[in-house]
Amino acid sequence: MGEAANGTEAAQLDERQQRTDQIKALCVTAGAKVSGVAAASAFNEYVPEGHRPTDFLPGCRSVVVMGAQGPSNAAWQSPNRRLMEITGYDFRENVASMVVADHIETEHGHLAMPGPALPTSGQHPPMSMMLSAVLAGLGTRSIAANIILNPQHGLLYYAVVLTTLELVPDHQLEDNVCPARSCVRLYEQEGRTPCMAACPADEGGCIDATIEDGEITSSFFDRERCSTRAMNFGIRGHIKQVELLTNIEDRDERRAMIHSDDFRRNVAAVGRYKESVAQCFECMRVCPVGRYERKLK
């Protein structure tokens, strides 16, 4: 009796594993670079009520996480930095999440939906894609703007699918991706990692940290300052310009601002939002994690 039950359980586990592998492979086919699964219950330890998977999809059991590359490898090579302003992001992970959600609903008959990632209040998304990536074993937080670094690819953009389908969760990474060994050596020699040197908080930049025995012991990230630099064109830039415009009395001065290149680029960036949400990549440009993958022929 016991053996039969064990056999049934093993078969179910095997089936669940196959289903999990198939869905993770679909993420990659649909455009993601990496994929993983977190248990919905794993979020309870880290985030308050209102931000957990089950708050968005009652009965949610699994969170499928997928990460896609932002700029192409060639874009990193371009001496025209403005090119990255436009090609910095193509939302492929979101496309992949739609494909995976559709697949789960149509093929497995379970509820599935892309997780809400865009901010709905201030700068906070309803659900953390970064935490999802960490829990699914796809990366760990870094000194550089808290960006989740994947050990193989470095910077990736993440999307998730929430589903009532039971899948086999992945484990979190055992080792922190950041700081990389070369960064630890540089820190020991010069007191800075490459990202801290590129954007030092004590010299008007956004990043600071301390490292002891190869581990981050403290880190500082000036998010407000970073967001005004990384997103200087787009929705926020446009809002700022509209505010300035409403305070300008002189008609000619107003006209000069409205027809300036800066204003045009802001409005164009609002239109291009699906491609361009960031204009500063300097901390990531110097980060050694994933650099090997970005080097092509």
Add this chain to the structure above:
Amino acid sequence: MTAPAAPITDRAGTELDADEVKAMILGGAKRRGATIAGVADPALLDGQPEGMRPVDLLPQTKTMIVLGGAAPRAGEWSSPRSEVLETLGTADRIGVTASAVARQIEDDLGYYALSVPTATDQDDKPFMSFVDAAVAAGVGSPSLAGPALNPDQGFVYLAVILTSLPLPFDEPLPTPACPAPSCVDMYADRGVTPCTDVCNIDAGGCLGGEIVDGLVIGRKFDAERCRDRVYHYWVPGYQKALEAALDEPDARRRKMILYGSYFTRTMWSITYSNVSQGQCFECVKACPVGSDGRQLK
């Protein structure tokens, strides 16, 4: 067709046949929606202004791949409602195809590949001339109306991929698509072609030029005027409407401008299309090049 100097290898280092790789990439682009595709020697654009040459965007460039497609459908061209082309005429689809092809080259073959943004750079200048790239790749020729015209399809939206992948080059077209024989006859008869007739620069339009011995000589083009008409919704329309609203001292009239149809349509236009949404197609609508393909049942 000229052969490149360097052999092509895949990510594993296996040497591949250059013609087969070219056929695979261009064939893949066509399956993704491109209707024309060609490969050009980037050195043909060495005479472009500094900053707009292929190597200025990607120093490793060995090849330019030019894709065309996403032109309005025959049904859209034949619609009596101008609003149809106003809302459907956009370069978005071909841009997405180019991004996918660039990703394929990087992911599968390990060569750098950059989809040149179809949006504009600083001061509203293009990152590079797509028309000149199309001419170099033999997929089109310059026209009196302005766009590169493909001999079979006429007007198409263009996208350019710069890559370090050394593919065999195509040659520029031996015979330009413009002026078409019927246009030469019309010019001999009336001193105008269909496009210069519909939008004549001497009668408040944008186009002019002579045809001598079957060739376009001294083309005239009022770019500013054309831009005002092609983009009367979209970013320039938004700038103009916003300026009018802020200049309006009467609160009720200001409200009418902001909530009016024109302002709303400018906002729709910006968010419908991340790159470009044209609202005037009159010169191309009158062009005979490619018009045979638009005659359906």
